Amino acid sequence: MKKSALPLKNLCGLEKQKCGKDALVKLLRWHFGYSQYRGKQLEAIESVLSGRDCFCLMPTGGGKSMCYQIPALVKSGIVLVVCPLIALMENQVTALKEKGIAAEFLSSTQTSKVREKIHEDLELGKPSLRLLYVTPELIATPGFMLRLTKIHSRGLLNLIAIDEAHCISSWGHDFRPSYRKLSSLRNCLPNVPILALTATAVPKVQMDVMESLCLHNPLVLKSSFNRPNIYYEVRYKDLLEDPYADLGNLFKSCGNVCAIIYCLERSTCDDLATHLSKIGINCAAYHAGLNNKLRSSVLDDWISSKTKVVVATVAFGMGIDRKDVRIVCHYNVPKSMESFYQESGRAGRDQLPCRSVLYYGMDDRRKMEFILSKAESKKLQSSSLPDGHTKKSLVDFRMMVEYCEEAKCRRKKILESFGEEVPATLCGKSCDTCKHPDVVTKCLEELTSSCAFRSRSGTSQIYINSSPSLILENQYSEFWDRDDGENGSEDDISDADDDIDVVKTLTRSSLPSKRTLNDKIEVLQRAEERYYQDKNHEKQKNKLDKNAISETLRGSSKQRLLNALKQSQQRLEKLEINLEMSAAFLENECFKKFGKTGKSFYLSQMASIMRWLPTANEMELSSRLSAMTDPAASSTEQIGISSSASPLVDQVSYDISNENMYCSVESNTPTTLESNLSDTKLPPIPSFSDYMKNKKAKGSQLSPSENLSPSAMQKNRDKRARYQ
Ligand SMILES: Nc1ncnc2c1ncn2[C@@H]1O[C@H](COP(=O)(O)OP(=O)(O)OP(=O)(O)O)[C@@H](O)[C@H]1O
Numbered sequence: 171m172k173k174s175a176l177p178l179k180n181l182c183g184l185e186k187q188k189c190g191k192d193a194l195v196k197l198l199r200w201h202f203g204y205s206q207y208r209g210k211q212l213e214a215i216e217s218v219l220s221g222r223d224c225f226c227l228m229p230t231g232g233g234k235s236m237c238y239q240i241p242a243l244v245k246s247g248i249v250l251v252v253c254p255l256i257a258l259m260e261n262q263v264t265a266l267k268e269k270g271i272a273a274e275f276l277s278s279t280q281t282s283k284v285r286e287k288i289h290e291d292l293e294l295g296k297p298s299l300r301l302l303y304v305t306p307e308l309i310a311t312p313g314f315m316l317r318l319t320k321i322h323s324r325g326l327l328n329l330i331a332i333d334e335a336h337c338i339s340s341w342g343h344d345f346r347p348s349y350r351k352l353s354s355l356r357n358c359l360p361n362v363p364i365l366a367l368t369a370t371a372v373p374k375v376q377m378d379v380m381e382s383l384c385l386h387n388p389l390v391l392k393s394s395f396n397r398p399n400i401y402y403e404v405r406y407k408d409l410l411e412d413p414y415a416d417l418g419n420l421f422k423s424c425g426n427v428c429a430i431i432y433c434l435e436r437s438t439c440d441d442l443a444t445h446l447s448k449i450g451i452n453c454a455a456y457h458a459g460l461n462n463k464l465r466s467s468v469l470d471d472w473i474s475s476k477t478k479v480v481v482a483t484v485a486f487g488m489g490i491d492r493k494d495v496r497i498v499c500h501y502n503v504p505k506s507m508e509s510f511y512q513e514s515g516r517a518g519r520d521q522l523p524c525r526s527v528l529y530y531g532m533d534d535r536r537k538m539e540f541i542l543s544k545a546e547s548k549k550l551q552s553s554s555l556p557d558g559h560t561k562k563s564l565v566d567f568r569m570m571v572e573y574c575e576e577a578k579c580r581r582k583k584i585l586e587s588f589g590e591e592v593p594a595t596l597c598g599k600s601c602d603t604c605k606h607p608d609v610v611t612k613c614l615e616e617l618t619s620s621c622a623f624r625s626r627s628g629t630s631q632i633y634i635n636s637s638p639s640l641i642l643e644n645q646y647s648e649f650w651d652r653d654d655g656e657n658g659s660e661d662d663i664s665d666a667d668d669d670i671d672v673v674k675t676l677t678r679s680s681l682p683s684k685r686t687l688n689d690k691i692e693v694l695q696r697a698e699e700r701y702y703q704d705k706n707h708e709k710q711k712n713k714l715d716k717n718a719i720s721e722t723l724r725g726s727s728k729q730r731l732l733n734a735l736k737q738s739q740q741r742l743e744k745l746e747i748n749l750e751m752s753a754a755f756l757e758n759e760c761f762k763k764f765g766k767t768g769k770s771f772y773l774s775q776m777a778s779i780m781r782w783l784p785t786a787n788e789m790e791l792s793s794r795l796s797a798m799t800d801p802a803a804s805s806t807e808q809i810g811i812s813s814s815a816s817p818l819v820d821q822v823s824y825d826i827s828n829e830n831m832y833c834s835v836e837s838n839t840p841t842t843l844e845s846n847l848s849d850t851k852l853p854p855i856p857s858f859s860d861y862m863k864n865k866k867a868k869g870s871q872l873s874p875s876e877n878l879s880p881s882a883m884q885k886n887r888d889k890r891a892r893y894q
């Protein structure tokens with residue numbers, strides 16, 4: 171039920187713009203129904219109300235949002251909240267509106283009419299809005315900054331709150347380049363207090379956040395990271411008969427509780443959800459591979475308790491405020507302690523007892539190490555980060571491995587990883603190692619002995635012998651290119667599972683786990699050999715099927731284009747286009763040209779368009795789309811790809827993944843794809859006719875060009891050898 175606003179004038183001395191403690195408690199009760207402030211909430215609120223910057227570190231579920239929501243109710247004017255996720259903004263705005271609090275968010279997902287209405291309100295002498303949620307990308311646009319400065323100059327900008335502030339630090343676990351742009355806020359909007367909030371920041375990240383946001387003499391509030399109501403536990407997959415069955419039994423024994431199970435890959439989410447449903451557990455899968463509609467309905471059903479268990483990639487979580495999650499399970503080991511803390515922290519936000527259960531497996535560990543080293547080498551190549559960042563993610567992951575592989579208090583390990591000193595008695599038997607030390611020690615001994623042989627040959631042979639040479643060196647995949655600063659993505663901060671899908675290409679283990687690791691690796695190696703032996707044969711056989719462009723694929727391509735166009739429209743304020751029609755037009759052009767040649771080329775072209783859109787200016791976009799009404803133009807040239815712009819590609823091979831695009835492009839010129847792009851502003855893939863001409867000239871067999879560098883030729887030879 172909506173509540174009318176509390177007559178603030180009676181509570182607060184508006185002239186002095188101050189609020190006493192009692193008045194602030196009344197506001198909390200009236201609007202949110204809570205009787206008292208938690209932890210350091212009140213101190214944070216008082217700090218920003220007095221005009222002082224504040225850095226607030228509170229545990230997951232600690233109630234950080236309240237620290238900016240209450241100040242918004244104290245006096246008229248706006249509190250600007252910067253959030254990394256549209257879903258997060260939507261959730262909070264909906265919840266606030268239900269409480270009768272005037273809040274809105276601005277994002278590309280809204281219609282221009284809705285956005286215009288919000289802008290109109292902001293231009294009023296006394297806006298009705300109290301909280302305005304925006305993404306960091308929007309802050310970076312000059313148009314929006316101008317609007318903010320106008321509001322500021324009218325004395326109406328009361329506070330800037332930066333939620334999930336650790337995203338600004340490249341030392342943090344969820345670094346978002348777009349957050350970097352927030353450092354201009356202090357200069358552009360002087361004297362507005364800034365409140366930085368986070369649940370996960372090691373001391374180095376804390377300093378970085380405060381410096382990057384140019385906080386002046388901030389009040390630094392740090393609460394313990396400890397989540398006393400969570401019982402921590404690790405289960406060892408390699409020692410379990412059947413991890414799926416174990417997980418099923420766990421859920422059955424806990425009753426019909428609300429839970430989240432995190433998996434590394436989308437396919438595991440689907441498999442596991444199917445398995446759990448079969449044994450009567452009310453669950454659904456959630457990942458970035460599902461369309462928006464399905465994702466929202468899974469989320470809605472889970473929020474409303476129609477579905478009890480969600481089996482998800484990390485795309486699920488940030489900003490989801492369901493209080494009564496009783497179990498958070500990790501079916502694969504997370505990439506860092508910070509991620510683990512954030513994800514497991516979604517349990518027990520009601521402060522009641524709950525569990526974190528992590529299933530740890532040696533395969534998962536090696537898989538993650540492989541993924542992280544791949545990401546590190548990419549970072550190193552692009553030199554996008556300063557020295558010292560390299561290997562950081564592997565070092566972070568090491569903590570996670572230690573958490574699982576040491577027979578020490580799990581809680582202590584978590585807290586110490588955040589730099590907190592922990593008294594020996596803190597845990598009070600609320601983790602498996604403290605409660606059952608003998609059992610855990612025995613498990614670890616068994617695990618170590620089963621792994622002993624491996625130490626003779628070093629790390630996993632599977633990765634050393636095969637996949638890295640194929641994937642690390644020879645493949646160029648979109649997948650590693652995700653960078654919100656570049657693609658302007660406002661979508662999921664945690665769409666990291668896209669990255670993870672590279673491992674789909676690797677042999678997947680679903681072996682009975684009581685076997686020794688030795689057996690497992692042998693089986694994996696055999697499977698891997700078979701995989702490569704079958705590869706050529708299979709490639710021929712499935713070529714047609716694999717290459718078909720389904721209606722679903724076309725639908726999702728249109729949706730991607732629509733999202734990208736929305737972002738372009740937001741970026742280029744004068745751009746007037748019909749978004750739906752434009753998306754359909756661009757997709758159709760792509761389909762017309764590549765429909766017959768197959769999915770690989772179609773996907774490559776789609777990817778090129780997606781890269782081109784965020785770089786195109788108004789004129790380029792309008793002229794490209796003018797072909798919609800000019801059939802002659804549209805038939806001669808496709809968007810962003812002119813045959814003359816073809817970057818002389820010698821070998822284009824498409825393989826391995828059927829869902830995600832894996833386009834391996836090797837150029838015979840030293841020109842990089844990026845430099846082509848910046849020169850011409852055109853997507854850097856060859857036109858199909860060029861490719862065919864090239865191919866015909868060399869016979870039907872794909873062969874390396876004479877112009878290829880010796881190392882590239884060697885790589886190609888190696889690659890083919892593996893396929894024979
Ligand atoms: N003083 C309070 N008393 C009781 N409940 C509170 C109080 N303050 C906040 N809450 C509730 O605690 C829950 C968690 O709050 P919130 O979402 O702000 O946490 P958070 O610190 O932002 O967590 P995260 O790091 O996961 O984003 C919410 O349901 C909120 O309504």
Ligand SMILES: [Mg+2]
Binds near residue numbers: 234235333
């Ligand atoms: Mg929060």
